[in-house]
Amino acid sequence: MHAVCRRCPINPLDPPVGPYDHTLGPPTAEFTLVEYGDYECPYCRAAVPVIGQVRERLGDRLRFAFRHFPLHELHPHALAAALAAEMAALEGRFWEMHDAMFAPGPPRLSQDDLARHAETAGVPPERVLWPATRKVEDRVEAGFNAAVRSGVRGTPTLFVNGYQYHGDVTVEALTAALEQEPVSS
Numbered sequence: 001m002h003a004v005c006r007r008c009p010i011n012p013l014d015p016p017v018g019p020y021d022h023t024l025g026p027p028t029a030e031f032t033l034v035e036y037g038d039y040e041c042p043y044c045r046a047a048v049p050v051i052g053q054v055r056e057r058l059g060d061r062l063r064f065a066f067r068h069f070p071l072h073e074l075h076p077h078a079l080a081a082a083l084a085a086e087m088a089a090l091e092g093r094f095w096e097m098h099d100a101m102f103a104p105g106p107p108r109l110s111q112d113d114l115a116r117h118a119e120t121a122g123v124p125p126e127r128v129l130w131p132a133t134r135k136v137e138d139r140v141e142a143g144f145n146a147a148v149r150s151g152v153r154g155t156p157t158l159f160v161n162g163y164q165y166h167g168d169v170t171v172e173a174l175t176a177a178l179e180q181e182p183v184s185s
Contacts, residue, residue, distance in 0.1 A: 011151035011164035021065040022094045024055065029063035031178040034159040036067050036147045039082065039101045040075030040109055041155040046169075048102045053171045058178065066098060068140050069147045069155050077109035082140045083133035084114045088123045090136070096121035097128070 017023065017032055035051065037044040055064055068085070070078035081101055088097030100117035101109065108117075115125035126132060147157070151164055158165040160177045167173045 013159040013162045013164075014150045015146060016162060017063065017065045021067065022089060022098070023063050023065045024095065025063035026060055027063060030061045031058060032063045032065070032159075032161055033174070033178060034065045034067060036069040036150075036152045036155060036157040036159075038069055038071050038075055038078045038155040039085070040078045040107045041071065043169075044156045045102060045107065047156045047158075050169055050171055050174065054174045054178070057171065057175055062178065067147065068143050069152055069157065070140070070144070071155060077107065079140070080111070080114060080130070080133070081107075081109045083130075083136055084118065084128035086136035086139055087128045087133055088118065088121050091123045091127065093121045093123050097123065 013034055017034060021034075033051070033054065035044070035047065037047070051064065055062055068082040070082040072079040085094055085097050085101065088094055097117060100120045101107070101114075111129055114128050118125040118128040150159070151157075156169070158169070158174070160174070160180075165174070165177055167177055
């Protein structure tokens with residue numbers, strides 16, 4: 001089985017990365033990596049330094065996008081964290097909030113923690129807490145539904161150059177998958 005199956009029509013990224021996404025790297029980058037993640041997921045937390053090293057290795061050749069897939073039935077703080085990140089995005093501080101919530105160590109995502117993360121990210125704390133977060137509930141729900149359409153069932157789920165990735169989450173494996181020559185039809 002290939003790490004990225006380009007011959008199979010199943011599990012393409014839907015919708016493709018666009019202006020509504022939270023991205024790092026140039027929009028014209030040669031490669032694109034998308035993560036559907038959950039701020040409370042231990043596997044997503046473990047993937048953060050790996051993705052950071054892949055980004056460092058590929059530099060401007062890579063565009064990285066993070067999309068929310070809060071598994072709120074397993075992780076009671078996941079939805080509030082996703083909403084907080086989206087509220088920070090309205091302040092132009094998505095990545096600062098994202099990084100604060102994914103800081104090393106166990107997840108700290110209670111309402112008090114989210115308020116502290118907001119301060120760290122340069123966002124007024126009341127902006128990232130309920131009831132203010134009702135403003136972005138539809139965005140998080142729409143993203144969740146798009147994830148389901150793309151075949152996402154757990155976190156982290158990665159998409160490499162538009163197709164779901166099924167390999168190991170290591171710097172070497174992800175870099176190789178991103179740099180893989182396209183398979184001709």
